[in-house]
Amino acid sequence: MRSLRRRLELGCRIGAFALLGWLIGTSIFRAPRRAVERASDRELLARLPSWTRTPSSVALHGTLDAAPTPVVLAWLSALRHAGHGVTWSGSPPAAVVVAEPVTAPGGGVRVNVAAPANSRVTVGDVAGTIDSAHVAGLGASFTLPLTVDSLIVRVNQQRQAVARPNDVPPRAVLVVGDAGWEAKFVAGALEERGWKVVTRFAVAPNVDVRAGEQPAIDTAHFAAIVAIDSTVAALGPAVQRFVEQGGGLVLAGASAGARSVSPLAAGAVGARVRRNVAANDTIGLGSTGFYPVTSVREDAVALERRASAVAIAARRVGAGRVLQVGYDDSWRWRMAGASGSEAAHRDWWSRVVSSVAFTPALPANEEKTFDAPVAALFGHLGPPRPAPVASSGNVDPRIPLAIILLLLLVEWTSRRLRGLR
Amino acid sequence: MTTEFVFATAQYDSGDWDSAPLLPANIIDTIARYTEINVAPTGVIAPLSDARMLRYPFLYLTGHLPVRFSDAERRNVRRFVERGGLLFIDDHNHDIDGVFHKTATEEIARTVAPLTELPNDHALYSSFFKFDGPPTTSHELNGWGDNLVHKHLLAVQRRGRIAVLFSSKDYSSEWNYHPDSKRFLSVDNTRFAVNLVVYALTA
Numbered sequence A: 001m002r003s004l005r006r007r008l009e010l011g012c013r014i015g016a017f018a019l020l021g022w023l024i025g026t027s028i029f030r031a032p033r034r035a036v037e038r039a040s041d042r043e044l045l046a047r048l049p050s051w052t053r054t055p056s057s058v059a060l061h062g063t064l065d066a067a068p069t070p071v072v073l074a075w076l077s078a079l080r081h082a083g084h085g086v087t088w089s090g091s092p093p094a095a096v097v098v099a100e101p102v103t104a105p106g107g108g109v110r111v112n113v114a115a116p117a118n119s120r121v122t123v124g125d126v127a128g129t130i131d132s133a134h135v136a137g138l139g140a141s142f143t144l145p146l147t148v149d150s151l152i153v154r155v156n157q158q159r160q161a162v163a164r165p166n167d168v169p170p171r172a173v174l175v176v177g178d179a180g181w182e183a184k185f186v187a188g189a190l191e192e193r194g195w196k197v198v199t200r201f202a203v204a205p206n207v208d209v210r211a212g213e214q215p216a217i218d219t220a221h222f223a224a225i226v227a228i229d230s231t232v233a234a235l236g237p238a239v240q241r242f243v244e245q246g247g248g249l250v251l252a253g254a255s256a257g258a259r260s261v262s263p264l265a266a267g268a269v270g271a272r273v274r275r276n277v278a279a280n281d282t283i284g285l286g287s288t289g290f291y292p293v294t295s296v297r298e299d300a301v302a303l304e305r306r307a308s309a310v311a312i313a314a315r316r317v318g319a320g321r322v323l324q325v326g327y328d329d330s331w332r333w334r335m336a337g338a339s340g341s342e343a344a345h346r347d348w349w350s351r352v353v354s355s356v357a358f359t360p361a362l363p364a365n366e367e368k369t370f371d372a373p374v375a376a377l378f379g380h381l382g383p384p385r386p387a388p389v390a391s392s393g394n395v396d397p398r399i400p401l402a403i404i405l406l407l408l409l410v411e412w413t414s415r416r417l418r419g420l421r
Numbered sequence B: 001m002t003t004e005f006v007f008a009t010a011q012y013d014s015g016d017w018d019s020a021p022l023l024p025a026n027i028i029d030t031i032a033r034y035t036e037i038n039v040a041p042t043g044v045i046a047p048l049s050d051a052r053m054l055r056y057p058f059l060y061l062t063g064h065l066p067v068r069f070s071d072a073e074r075r076n077v078r079r080f081v082e083r084g085g086l087l088f089i090d091d092h093n094h095d096i097d098g099v100f101h102k103t104a105t106e107e108i109a110r111t112v113a114p115l116t117e118l119p120n121d122h123a124l125y126s127s128f129f130k131f132d133g134p135p136t137t138s139h140e141l142n143g144w145g146d147n148l149v150h151k152h153l154l155a156v157q158r159r160g161r162i163a164v165l166f167s168s169k170d171y172s173s174e175w176n177y178h179p180d181s182k183r184f185l186s187v188d189n190t191r192f193a194v195n196l197v198v199y200a201l202t203a
Helices: A004-028 A044-053 A070-081 A181-192 A230-235 A238-245 A330-336 A341-356 A373-381 A398-417 B023-034 B051-055 B071-082 B099-111 B179-184 B191-202
Strands: A036-040 A059-064 A086-090 A096-101 A109-114 A120-125 A128-134 A139-144 A151-155 A158-162 A172-178 A197-204 A207-211 A222-227 A248-252 A300-306 A309-317 A320-325 B008-011 B044-047 B058-063 B086-091 B154-158 B161-167
Touching (some): A004 A398, A036 A044, A070 A086, A070 A373, A086 A373, A096 A151, A096 A158, A109 A120, A120 A139, A128 A139, A172 A181, A181 A330, A181 A341, A181 B191, A197 B191, A207 B191, A222 A238, A230 A238, A238 A320, A248 A341, A320 A341, A330 A341, A330 B051, B023 B058, B023 B179, B023 B191, B044 B051, B051 B071, B058 B191, B071 B099, B071 B154, B086 B191
Parallel strands (some): A059 A086, A172 A197, A222 A248, B008 B058, B058 B086, B086 B161
Antiparallel strands (some): A096 A109, A109 A139, A120 A128, A120 A151, A151 A158, A197 A207, B154 B161
């Protein structure tokens, strides 16, 4: 068995001959010269035509503070598939923009933007900027009643564009409750905002006052049901079927306690919180008390808190949405509130119903209504990498020759030290 | 505070607003008798000059004397109507040539809008009991006041709903008695009040 020294000597010799062979090989078959082209996100579009004409051996690298536009990204992706080494580095904001129609008589668009904290988001259309926000948490949401053509969102320096979604004509709203001011003014507010409202108000035993045609309770006829109180129980299991089909349900006041709808509610109904206004105070929403949502279910979300109690909570049931609203006398806000409270009451109730209203499936918009450019960047070009290093194509032969000499010297010294020539 | 129907009598500075003191209790009794409406057991007096009158979306106003609203009263009545309240005015004189009728209709025209005839097939007349029009009163049939049987009520409508209802039929006299006396009537003459309240609460 060979000793460790002899193995070392053999290794040195093999290594020296291998390096010599590689040197001879590279002198016969010369490695191509390697060049790297760099550009920032602002320069990319202008540089792409010239990059297209470069040989595929040239590596292309973008330094990006903002995600490239879809055109630029598609072009870079094509270059990559054509054999170019295309890489990128930088930290563009990972933003996602989704535009969806507002299901309300006035129409409009809701733009949801997921963006990193502390980003500045502006939303506009081709006519100019409409609104802006500073992101404190995970993103921002904008409701735009009127827009022209496509929507343009800027997250810091990153520009993103999405198409305006098609409008959704809303279906009717069924308001159910005892004859009373809350039921009357909720129905009135929705009608004044343009909703088609069908009412069913209980006046006496087996006597309902009904307004509007009373079709079957399904999503073909209704967008949402607003239950003012426990009389919603009279509708029976139709309510649960309706919600599971995708219909919206607003459980106002103590109506969530009704047996037929309590399994759908976001939580239980607590004891009514006492009013916190004096006789001469201006009345606002909830200042005259409300029924708090207690024991909020795990799959529900508390949307509004008041005096450390949950006033509004939401939950998904099947394909539909359920909103439990603890307020049972919002009419006082409308009638006896400050100037403008009538319009505020109207808009508030319209938004409440709009947030749960059934949205029928419409033919898809041909243009995209969402944009996630950083995700697309990862998908097309992979994760960020440092820019490749340029090389001339020729290896300096002095380095391998020095290594060869070193290896031969080690081998010779070792052999001499054990007495061999 | 619960959401209940409170029968409110409008108090105004210029006239005898409290000329039918037994009427509120009688109407409250009627509402409780025929319906399940959550009604407060006693009525309230709502001064029109005080913004707190807006807390009562149904107001009953009557009297014999001239009606002239102060600026504060006029401002509050206008806000009351704009926000969806229903003001029911009844001429206690039953006299279209009397001062109450003349001044009250002028005041409503100035504050809200001119009164027009309400069709007798309006939803008000079928909101609970069925009527062919405004029910007659014994005072009309006895020839009191202007000696006329008024075939229509007058109204100002806003967004398709009655905002101000004006009666020359003198329901204030017809309904101004203790509720226990209903047992002496073959037909309850306060049934139209149920229609009024149900309409106010549902339309």
